[in-house]
Amino acid sequence: MVTTTAKRPSALAHATKKPSFREQMHQAREDAIVLAVNKLLAEKGFESMTVDEVANEVGIAKASLYKHFPSKEHLAAAAMVRILQRTQAFLRALPQADSAASKLKQVARWTMGVHLDGEMPLLPSENSSLRATLMGHSAYLDLLTEVSDQLGEWIVQAQADGAISRDIPAIVVLYTLFSRACDPVLGFMKATGQFSHDDIVEHVLRTCFDGLSAR
Amino acid sequence: MVTTTAKRPSALAHATKKPSFREQMHQAREDAIVLAVNKLLAEKGFESMTVDEVANEVGIAKASLYKHFPSKEHLAAAAMVRILQRTQAFLRALPQADSAASKLKQVARWTMGVHLDGEMPLLPSENSSLRATLMGHSAYLDLLTEVSDQLGEWIVQAQADGAISRDIPAIVVLYTLFSRACDPVLGFMKATGQFSHDDIVEHVLRTCFDGLSAR
């Protein structure tokens, strides 16, 4: 039944020739997998997540996972790629006219929201087996570089504008923004039940940009 | 053999009767175990740490570990208690005369240093099996409460002094300080090799208290 290829020629003759029914299914399942991995990665981290859980969550057999991804590490890497793609899409959608500092704040606000929605895969601990895979995963590295470059550009601009402190090396600002996306403070505040998501985001955002000290 | 009680009456009639040669050994080994657990917890996290590794690191048999602690979770809990004890000792050693805000900064500086020295056990991810054990471990909970209360006191004082922003709920300041002790920024900066430990600590401390924005 793989022979039913040119079923619907499709008016749009894109470079991606035929979405091919089969490939569409394949792609849809792969998306479901990555989505499930992302969710589990966000709520329990890489080490605690089991491949069985992923299969269960998606509702497919464990063996099927290995038709899509060769290892647990690659599953996680796909989720990391996904969040970077979402981030990149967000960066590109930001109004060109906004100041660099404003863009940085919007990014921070967005990543915190993603975290609070349980969709932010947490960083693997320093020497996890995941790190090695990630470091050899070019799609991941390329995206990370692109996102970092874009943010770095805005950071330098914001420092030139006098909005971000010039005393802090740009790389430190960048790392700080990345780290805030995974800040455990968000989880702590959520756990108290005293704060709305918006409250949490605004408090952490303020703390991040203006500090704890009174001004 | 319990009858050989008054062997060495010992001039000092402490509540802790006899340090007992054997007990001293026991205690020394237990310290070595907790130290090893602390180190492994700091570098790989709870899930990645194996009990065999701990035994190896200490240089004793795995079964011996279970003479001291009933489970892997309790091993980790002991390490958490240890870091809280060290923290408490640090808090108590701070000059009474220092301002509340100054004390808070010193605490933050100290915890970051501990982290950079690879001695800060990282927080277990949200729903680790460790969490359950910790929540039933009164020594841990009591210490955590005492440390939090002391810090909370200083935070309120610092806000009254106008040194810490009154716009931030004290609990948020507390959580922020705890989170900075585990901030991945520290590891990122260390990994670049561009910064000395002191540079890292001062940059992150500044970012934490004064924020990213220019003043």
Add this chain to the structure above:
DNA sequence: GTCTATAGACCGATAGAC
């Protein structure tokens, strides 16, 4: 000689992989 603590083999469960 008695008793404790140790070392190292061992077990059952489970995870990743196919």
Add this chain to the structure above:
DNA sequence: GTCTATCGGTCTATAGAC
């Protein structure tokens, strides 16, 4: 659905302290 490795946890023979 199966295979294998590994992990947390246990068991037992033994070495050493008293």
